[in-house]
Amino acid sequence: MGFWKYICSFQKPIHLLRVRKMKSNETIISRKKPFKANKLWPFFFAAPFLIAYFIFSLFPTLYSFYLSLYDWNGFSPKVFIGLKNYIDLLTIDPLFYKSLSTTVVIMFLSIPFQIIIGLLLANYVYSLRKLQHFVSTVLFIPYIIAPVVVGVIFAYLFDWHNGYINDILLKVGLLKTGVYWLQTPVLVTYLIATMGIWRQAGYCMVIYLAGITSIPVEIYEAAKIDGAKAIQTFFYITIPQLKNISMFLVLTSIIGGLQLFEMPVMLYSSAGGMAAAIVGGPNNAALTIIWKFYDNTFKTGFRLGYGAAMSYLLFVVIVIFTILSFKISTAKKENN
Amino acid sequence: MKNKLYHLILNLIVLCFIIITVFPFFVVLVMGTYTNDNLTRVVPYWFSDYFMGNLRSVLRSNFLQSYFNSVFVSFTSVGVCLLFSAMIGYGVSKFEFKGKKLITAFIVMTMMVPQQITVVGYVIEMRMLHMNNSLLPIIVCWFATPFAAFFMIQFIREAVPSEIIESARVDGANELHIFFAIVRPFIMPGIATIGILTLEQLYAATPHCEQIQSHDLAGFHQQPDIRVQG
Numbered sequence: 001m002g003f004w005k006y007i008c009s010f011q012k013p014i015h016l017l018r019v020r021k022m023k024s025n026e027t028i029i030s031r032k033k034p035f036k037a038n039k040l041w042p043f044f045f046a047a048p049f050l051i052a053y054f055i056f057s058l059f060p061t062l063y064s065f066y067l068s069l070y071d072w073n074g075f076s077p078k079v080f081i082g083l084k085n086y087i088d089l090l091t092i093d094p095l096f097y098k099s100l101s102t103t104v105v106i107m108f109l110s111i112p113f114q115i116i117i118g119l120l121l122a123n124y125v126y127s128l129r130k131l132q133h134f135v136s137t138v139l140f141i142p143y144i145i146a147p148v149v150v151g152v153i154f155a156y157l158f159d160w161h162n163g164y165i166n167d168i169l170l171k172v173g174l175l176k177t178g179v180y181w182l183q184t185p186v187l188v189t190y191l192i193a194t195m196g197i198w199r200q201a202g203y204c205m206v207i208y209l210a211g212i213t214s215i216p217v218e219i220y221e222a223a224k225i226d227g228a229k230a231i232q233t234f235f236y237i238t239i240p241q242l243k244n245i246s247m248f249l250v251l252t253s254i255i256g257g258l259q260l261f262e263m264p265v266m267l268y269s270s271a272g273g274m275a276a277a278i279v280g281g282p283n284n285a286a287l288t289i290i291w292k293f294y295d296n297t298f299k300t301g302f303r304l305g306y307g308a309a310m311s312y313l314l315f316v317v318i319v320i321f322t323i324l325s326f327k328i329s330t331a332k333k334e335n336n
Numbered sequence: 337m338k339n340k341l342y343h344l345i346l347n348l349i350v351l352c353f354i355i356i357t358v359f360p361f362f363v364v365l366v367m368g369t370y371t372n373d374n375l376t377r378v379v380p381y382w383f384s385d386y387f388m389g390n391l392r393s394v395l396r397s398n399f400l401q402s403y404f405n406s407v408f409v410s411f412t413s414v415g416v417c418l419l420f421s422a423m424i425g426y427g428v429s430k431f432e433f434k435g436k437k438l439i440t441a442f443i444v445m446t447m448m449v450p451q452q453i454t455v456v457g458y459v460i461e462m463r464m465l466h467m468n469n470s471l472l473p474i475i476v477c478w479f480a481t482p483f484a485a486f487f488m489i490q491f492i493r494e495a496v497p498s499e500i501i502e503s504a505r506v507d508g509a510n511e512l513h514i515f516f517a518i519v520r521p522f523i524m525p526g527i528a529t530i531g532i533l534t535l536e537q538l539y540a541a542t543p544h545c546e547q548i549q550s551h552d553l554a555g556f557h558q559q560p561d562i563r564v565q566g
Contacts, residue, residue, distance in 0.1 A: 041511045045427025046439055049420040053446065053480035056458070061449065063457030074460075117353075124350055138354055141361070146539050153360045156367065164363055167379040202357070259450060262540075290452060297456060308456040315453050322448065 068308035085309035107257035110196035118204025151266025185285030261290040413478035425488030491526035
């Protein structure tokens with residue numbers, strides 16, 4: 001039986017099987033050899049990744065949790081305080097909820113726009129006959145730029161004294177005096193959302209473009225024969241066909257949006273034309289949760305345990321958002 | 337007529353988008369040709385003549401060292417990451433063994449864990465291993481990238497025909513030989529894709545790593561001399 005299984009597993013034509021049957025037992029055994037050796041090979045291939053993951057990711061993750069139960073500044077002896085770090089964060093620290101809500105608000109301001117703009121641009125670029133590559137490349141450039149650089153560029157653009165946006169608006173005559181873009185809490189929120197849209201829209205476009213290209217042309221042709229207009233095909237064919245890609249984009253944008261860090265930081269860094277680095281911007285309006293985490297853990301606070309607790313709470317938030325968006329998407333599918 | 341107008345408006349809107357996209361880059365280029373003092377006085381819209389001067393001061397500020405560091409870090413970390421991901425991809429997708437489902441589920445789970453959660457523990461771990469104040473910590477943390485591994489598992493399952501691997505086995509090829517001579521050419525497109533994605537992720541996250549580096553607790557009092565251009 002084992003012999004037949006062995007032969008069949010190679011899916012050889014019948015006449016070859018006969019030849020093999022007649023061969024001596026020895027050759028069969030010698031051919032079985034690589035099969036026996038197989039049992040350790042998969043572990044050999046999986047080992048480097050798993051070992052690296054255990055050492056450089058899993059251990060630090062668990063160690064972070066261990067540290068989150070302590071009050072420790074990195075130098076003095078650790079003091080075990082149980083869940084006090086978590087309780088402090090959730091009840092006493094006013095900036096935790098503020099930074100969390102700032103991050104979520106920025107996320108909800110930017111994600112719908114970047115996805116809708118990306119979809120519309122992808123649809124437009126796909127319909128282009130000339131310059132398709134040129135337009136898509138130009139629109140994709142912002143995504144290649146590191147978020148740090150984006151922050152610095154926007155700090156220059158929106159500076160009050162010699163920023164381009166104020167200058168242009170003044171010259172055109174839309175404004176009488178310059179607007180304090182970076183010093184007004186409400187405007188800062190919109191500004192950071194704009195940065196997000198500016199950077200991510202091209203990325204969404206490229207992903208959507210890949211999706212649109214893979215939609216079968218026959219569907220469009222059938223719609224055309226049935227007399228559908230461009231807008232109808234867009235709403236009834238393109239969007240439903242791209243559902244999975246939209247889902248992917250929403251999920252990754254949410255996870256990335258909750259980890260927003262460099263762009264707001266660089267808006268208020270001394271490199272960005274500002275006089276001095278300020279943590280959190282005006283009235284902490286730009287303080288995202290990761291910024292608060294870095295500030296408390298490594299810059300001003302040196303509260304390692306506190307920071308570790310914060311990172312775990314962020315993880316919980318990310319998981320909640322992921323589950324929510326999954327639930328929403330599957331609920332829609334059931335309705336359909 | 338109506339159709340033409342519609343297309344004109346559409347093109348104009350997209351042109352606006354392109355201008356908005358390109359304008360900041362143009363501004364950066366223009367600003368690069370001015371002296372610092374001039375920049376605080378005027379808002380420049382066209383090129384000046386100080387570009388070479390700025391370039392000189394950039395090169396004097398140890399820029400090439402940072403540049404080399406960036407390139408070195410990205411290539412070593414992404415290279416090893418790709419090798420490890422391809423290996424686990426081959427191991428998990430083309431073999432039948434106990435624990436296969438467990439490993440796949442484990443990788444999917446780890447994709448959800450944000451990087452920040454490891455940071456605090458990672459800094460302390462690197463201090464314990466005496467790897468602080470070097471480039472190693474920001475290279476090593478990319479060796480096991482769950483997304484790359486997940487992608488490679490999916491990709492190898494689809495892209496590499498099992499028959500070819502099996503026939504190589506029948507011919508007595510070593511598994512390592514199969515991996516490098518037969519599987520590797522098949523997965524080059526996937527390697528390229530995931531290499532670009534990981535590189536982009538790494539570049540976006542390098543400042544995080546610098547944060548780890550420069551505020552590393554043990555080396556906090558001495559100025560770290562290794563800089564990475566993000």
